[in-house]
Amino acid sequence: MVERMKVPLSLSVAGPSVRSHTPALAAGAILVVVQVGVALLRPWPLALAVDYALGGKPLSGHLGFLAGVEPAKLLILAAGATVVLTTVDGLLEMATVRTAEGAAERIGASLRAAMFERAMTRSLRWHDRMRSGELVSRFTTDVGRVLDGVIAITISFLPDAVMLVGVLVLLLAFDPGLLLIGLTVVPVLAGLAVRQRARIRAVEQDARAESGRLAGTTTDLLRNVRAVQAFARTDHATGEFGKQNQAVLDVELRAVRVDARWTPVADVLLAIGSALVLVVGGMHVLAGAMSIGQLLVVTAYLRDLYSPVRGLTRLSAVLAKAGASATRVQDVLECDEAVTDRPGAWTAPPLIQDVRFEKVGFRYEPGQPVLEDFNLRIAAGETVCLIGPSGIGKSTVLHLLLRLYEVNTGRVLIDGVNVRYCAQQTVRNRFAYVPQDPWLLDATVAENIAFGNPAATRADVLEAGRTAQVDEFIGRLPHGYDTSLGEGGVRLSGGQRRRIAIARAAVSTAPMLLLDEPTASLDPRSAASVVKAIQAATQHRTVLLVTHDQHLAAIADRVVNLARPGSTARASKPEITADLKQREKRGGG
Numbered sequence: 126m127v128e129r130m131k132v133p134l135s136l137s138v139a140g141p142s143v144r145s146h147t148p149a150l151a152a153g154a155i156l157v158v159v160q161v162g163v164a165l166l167r168p169w170p171l172a173l174a175v176d177y178a179l180g181g182k183p184l185s186g187h188l189g190f191l192a193g194v195e196p197a198k199l200l201i202l203a204a205g206a207t208v209v210l211t212t213v214d215g216l217l218e219m220a221t222v223r224t225a226e227g228a229a230e231r232i233g234a235s236l237r238a239a240m241f242e243r244a245m246t247r248s249l250r251w252h253d254r255m256r257s258g259e260l261v262s263r264f265t266t267d268v269g270r271v272l273d274g275v276i277a278i279t280i281s282f283l284p285d286a287v288m289l290v291g292v293l294v295l296l297l298a299f300d301p302g303l304l305l306i307g308l309t310v311v312p313v314l315a316g317l318a319v320r321q322r323a324r325i326r327a328v329e330q331d332a333r334a335e336s337g338r339l340a341g342t343t344t345d346l347l348r349n350v351r352a353v354q355a356f357a358r359t360d361h362a363t364g365e366f367g368k369q370n371q372a373v374l375d376v377e378l379r380a381v382r383v384d385a386r387w388t389p390v391a392d393v394l395l396a397i398g399s400a401l402v403l404v405v406g407g408m409h410v411l412a413g414a415m416s417i418g419q420l421l422v423v424t425a426y427l428r429d430l431y432s433p434v435r436g437l438t439r440l441s442a443v444l445a446k447a448g449a450s451a452t453r454v455q456d457v458l459e460c461d462e463a464v465t466d467r468p469g470a471w472t473a474p475p476l477i478q479d480v481r482f483e484k485v486g487f488r489y490e491p492g493q494p495v496l497e498d499f500n501l502r503i504a505a506g507e508t509v510c511l512i513g514p515s516g517i518g519k520s521t522v523l524h525l526l527l528r529l530y531e532v533n534t535g536r537v538l539i540d541g542v543n544v545r546y547c548a549q550q551t552v553r554n555r556f557a558y559v560p561q562d563p564w565l566l567d568a569t570v571a572e573n574i575a576f577g578n579p580a581a582t583r584a585d586v587l588e589a590g591r592t593a594q595v596d597e598f599i600g601r602l603p604h605g606y607d608t609s610l611g612e613g614g615v616r617l618s619g620g621q622r623r624r625i626a627i628a629r630a631a632v633s634t635a636p637m638l639l640l641d642e643p644t645a646s647l648d649p650r651s652a653a654s655v656v657k658a659i660q661a662a663t664q665h666r667t668v669l670l671v672t673h674d675q676h677l678a679a680i681a682d683r684v685v686n687l688a689r690p691g692s693t694a695r696a697s698k699p700e701i702t703a704d705l706k707q708r709e710k711r712g713g714g
């Protein structure tokens with residue numbers, strides 16, 4: 126209930142983006158008001174034609190200047206005036222739509238930019254929970270719906286409100302009795318509109334949640350299409366998609382039914398109002414108290430009165446949808462789950478002494494410790510190999526060094542300075558990271574390598590490619606270093622992807638390299654190439670290496686065996702590295 130009450134207010138989520146486009150929105154609003162003024166004049170040429178050109182009524186008062194004009198010319202004049210007013214109305218509408226919708230699109234772009242920036246800086250804990258498809262659906266569909274709300278307020282609400290007031294004033298001056306009769310249906314309509322709005326809001330919240338889940342499922346299945354095909358699970362995938370798709374369809378159909386029910390209700394009520402006015406007004410005409418032209422003007426105005434009333438009730442539906450989406454946009458924009466820097470955070474030291482883990486405790490989930498009382502010192506220039514059973518927390522150690530997650534207890538230090546007090550950007554600049562999954566972008570080989578150092582020149586990239594043995598296979602790619610790799614680097618083998626990731630680390634100027642199982646699942650030849658690449662890339666740098674590969678471990682100065690929570694990491698001398706497998710068998714302690 127509290128959630129639903131929040132919804133209308135949450136449209137203000139677009140507020141900061143709206144402010145910078147206020148002039149364009151204001152221009153759109155002014156154009157809309159002028160357009161309403163023109164629209165209000167539109168019934169008059171018809172009255173002129175009916176009463177004066179056809180009915181022979183004498184022209185006097187404010188129409189006196191037309192006295193003496195022949196009826197046929199008066200008819201042409203009235204017809205011409207209708208065309209002119211309709212043209213001006215149309216041109217004004219075009220200008221309004223261009224101005225207001227253009228501004229809305231720009232607001233959408235800044236809203237998406239703000240969301241993206243926010244999402245990029247949220248903690249990995251948040252990303253671990255949020256499915257990427259769900260996030261994309263918030264960036265696209267939900268932002269779109271918020272914009273629909275902004276547009277509706279500018280180019281529907283304002284003209285409808287101005288039109289309503291304008292028509293009410295004119296009708297009041299023209300025939301207050303008929304106005305009152307026409308308005309009798311409005312309170313009933315307003316009451317029903319309020320109820321309708323609450324229903325739409327509720328069903329739209331469900332619809333957006335289901336659509337988000339569908340986007341999440343779709344992205345997940347498409348990203349893993351190789352696994353789906355390789356395991357011959359296309360039927361299963363189609364079934365999973367189908368279930369979610371059906372859930373979206375069910376809730377959307379419910380929304381359509383709620384929405385559709387409204388149209389006849391509103392129309393019948395408004396028709397009753399018009400019928401009442403027609404009967405009473407017609408009686409006035411029959412009694413000679415009113416001309417046919419005047420009755421036409423009243424009914425035209427009444428139509429103009431009902432149109433905004435109807436528009437305003439529809440607007441409430443658009444705003445209900447926008448409100449449901451705005452809550453989802455707001456969740457992203459206001460999420461404060463991030464690894465944050467303290468005010469005045471220091472620059473991380475240059476790493477000339479060591480990095481240290483002191484009594485570090487860490488858990489991803491409450492009650493499930495991954496590291497407890499973990500201690501490790503790596504001296505500058507040293508190459509340390511971290512081993513241990515799967516799931517023990519080796520990759521986690523690298524994540525904590527990068528400050529991707531904050532430690533729960535203890536400290537991680539660079540040259541004796543706690544990384545918690547250093548700006549995260551500067552901490553990360555001290556490390557070049559080669560993750561288990563090489564994380565290649567849908568870009569060229571050269572761009573992927575240069576990702577490791579924004580200041581890298583083409584020559585630096587080629588040099589890093591040589592160091593990381595990328596040269597060994599680059600000649601076989603159609604455009605060499607300018608070959609596009611496709612999403613996730615699908616066009617490369619596992620070993621080739623790893624070497625590009627190593628080249629990315631090699632091009633970086635960071636003093637320390639973090640390598641996470643860089644030779645895992647490679648054949649001996651590719652593994653040997655990768656080991657060679659690592660040896661070349663790690664010269665004169667401090668290295669922390671996670672691996673089960675004896676050959677790779679052999680390049681380390683020291684091997685550290687990560688133990689179960691509660692025990693301390695144990696270091697061993699390099700000569701013991703040859704005996705790695707045996708020690709692992711003894712229980713990783």
Ligand SMILES: Nc1ncnc2c1ncn2[C@@H]1O[C@H](COP(=O)(O)OP(=O)(O)OP(=O)(O)O)[C@@H](O)[C@H]1O
Nearest residue numbers: 253489490495513514515516517518519520521522
């Ligand atoms: N993002 C996460 N959210 C929750 N738990 C996680 C997350 N990442 C890892 N874990 C858990 O933390 C523990 C340590 O994971 P980690 O990846 O550090 O192990 P590892 O020693 O590198 O394993 P492997 O050798 O298999 O790569 C595991 O039990 C894992 O299930």
